[in-house]
Amino acid sequence: MNIAMLGSGGVGQTVGKKLAELGHEVVIGTRHPERLDEKKGYAGSLREWRESTGGRGRVATFADAAAHGEIVVNAVSGLATLDALHAAGEANLRGKVLLDLANELDMSGGAPRSLATDTRSLAEDIQHAFPEARVVKSLNTMSALVMVDPGLVPGGDSTVFLSGDDAGAKAQVADLLRDLGWRDILDLGDLTSARGAEMLLPIWLRLWQQLGTATFNFKIAR
Amino acid sequence: MNIAMLGSGGVGQTVGKKLAELGHEVVIGTRHPERLDEKKGYAGSLREWRESTGGRGRVATFADAAAHGEIVVNAVSGLATLDALHAAGEANLRGKVLLDLANELDMSGGAPRSLATDTRSLAEDIQHAFPEARVVKSLNTMSALVMVDPGLVPGGDSTVFLSGDDAGAKAQVADLLRDLGWRDILDLGDLTSARGAEMLLPIWLRLWQQLGTATFNFKIAR
Incomplete structure (x- = not known):
């Protein structure tokens, strides 16, 4: 062709x-x-x-x-x-x-940092409003049913993400995630990385609609 | 606790x-x-x-x-x-x-449709500017190395997404994807679903940074 x-x-x-x-x-x-x-x-x-x-x-x-x-x-x-x-x-x-197959990457710093439109997250807004809280973003990328029972998703361990500026707070949340049954806990970095986790929702909602079930999840194959 | x-x-x-x-x-x-x-x-x-x-x-x-x-x-x-x-x-x-663990969902229509901030995509802008082209969004969610060789990603088939308003155009692109070696081809729906695919980039870029490799991919475990 x-x-x-x-x-x-x-x-x-x-x-x-x-x-x-x-x-x-x-x-x-x-x-x-x-x-x-x-x-x-x-x-x-x-x-x-x-x-x-x-x-x-x-x-x-x-x-x-x-x-x-x-x-x-x-x-x-x-x-x-x-x-x-x-x-x-x-x-x-x-x-x-x-x-x-293009993406609107912000190349203004030389290397692609993120989308040009990607400038904030709810998690950062919370941290800004409450500077003395130790904000960690996690568990926002799956159904509540899967949050508390990751084994519901077929095909072995799928992934849960962590974002935050406070390493100790992330470690505490990771302990909680392990208690809930999570094994593939992926630290995305500082709290600005919550932008990426929050921006998974539009595709999550489409997948929910297309698959007809909420018991699916993102898995980072690597 | x-x-x-x-x-x-x-x-x-x-x-x-x-x-x-x-x-x-x-x-x-x-x-x-x-x-x-x-x-x-x-x-x-x-x-x-x-x-x-x-x-x-x-x-x-x-x-x-x-x-x-x-x-x-x-x-x-x-x-x-x-x-x-x-x-x-x-x-x-x-x-x-x-x-x-919250998301800024737009509940104005009763059911959560998407993020309140999720209002456009590059793919839709292209379709709007060129109404007689048959736009399909795909392959924007992984490294070019993985686009042409999905087997590079460990752990079996990972996922490639399709969005578009023209079923025939999506079928043609799906054929091309199969030629490239893709098996898990997931149709997200009409072209507005490209918003979700494009919004995967911020987390992709963080994962690239955190994992130290571009040969990973999203897999929709289901």
């Missing part, structure tokens, strides 16, 4: 190469297709990428790539996505499957 | 009962402790709860419960949490472990 891979960074190169290996005709779309020798983050240059595909992969503008693709994959960084799609052109996207 | 369970709904009752069974002295804190016979959503009345603990559990005001607790558990609904904690009183929280 003809596939347009919009975005020439690590994600676009990695997924594009694999799709070429699977026999697809992959064209990477990028703002400056003539700059074949620029290094792209953790990926190599586009010239190296093209060679690695045994000549099956090509490099073109966003518009030429999108025109080529029967499926268009968006692997541009999230905050640059709409600009890149406008450069690709509405006519080149019309009626096509547009597989979006 | 003396535990304050702030919040008398299903979560507070379920977790409170289990902690009482484990031998802790649990006091549920609630705005109206005298209303023992009110039903509380999917949980029973507080009188039934108290009886179910064999008399070990008690019901009190937020302040009396917090004063009792060596550990204070926040099981109030997220949007009511700060009011409840102010009612509990700063002095009753000082120096204590405050285990926050």
Whole structure:
């Protein structure tokens, strides 16, 4: 199949190469297709990428790539996505499957820290309002039935998360979690990491709806 | 241990009962402790709860419960949490472990739909800007290395999600995912469910940091 891979960074190169290996005709779309020798983050240059595909992969503008693709994959960084799609052109996207795998990461500090929209959590608000309390976020990522009986979830130990600024408080909560039957207790770090735990809820609610049961849980496979 | 369970709904009752069974002295804190016979959503009345603990559990005001607790558990609904904690009183929280397990769910429609703050996604923005493209969100919840080689993650099949409004487009993307080696492909529903998939990134980034590797993934244990 003809596939347009919009975005020439690590994600676009990695997924594009694999799709070429699977026999697809992959064209990477990028703002400056003539700059074949620029290094792209953790990926190599586009010239190296093209060679690695045994000549099956090509490099073109966003518009030429999108025109080529029967499926268009968006692997541009999230905050640059709409600009890149406008450069690709509405006519080149019309009626096509547009597989979006981007995230709106905040790269302002160099490395991706988190989502650009991720600026607070309830747990931090509580800590701010009550600075002398030792706030720990945990157990908010599953049904209450599972909180108190993790064995209800099939398939062995699933995961419970911990966030907090006070190591002693986290250790006390971890003891309590073990009493409840939890074995896979994963410390996410300081209290700002509660943002991530709280942001699991939208997908949790969809999963609840789709699976028709609340006795499921996140497991971090590793 | 003396535990304050702030919040008398299903979560507070379920977790409170289990902690009482484990031998802790649990006091549920609630705005109206005298209303023992009110039903509380999917949980029973507080009188039934108290009886179910064999008399070990008690019901009190937020302040009396917090004063009792060596550990204070926040099981109030997220949007009511700060009011409840102010009612509990700063002095009753000082120096204590405050285990926050609440989520800021939007209950305005009766049932919890999602987070109150969860109102958009990049995928929906793309669909809105390009109404004739058939947008599918997928593969945004793992490292590019894992996208193209799911077997890198130990412990058997982990999960990849799909969101989109066009069933045919989702079927095409699912075929592509199977070509990449994915077996646990979980359809979250329409494109608004991409909010949930995109909001996995903050915890993904923390896990990456904490685990020191990108070859992990979410698995929905069920």
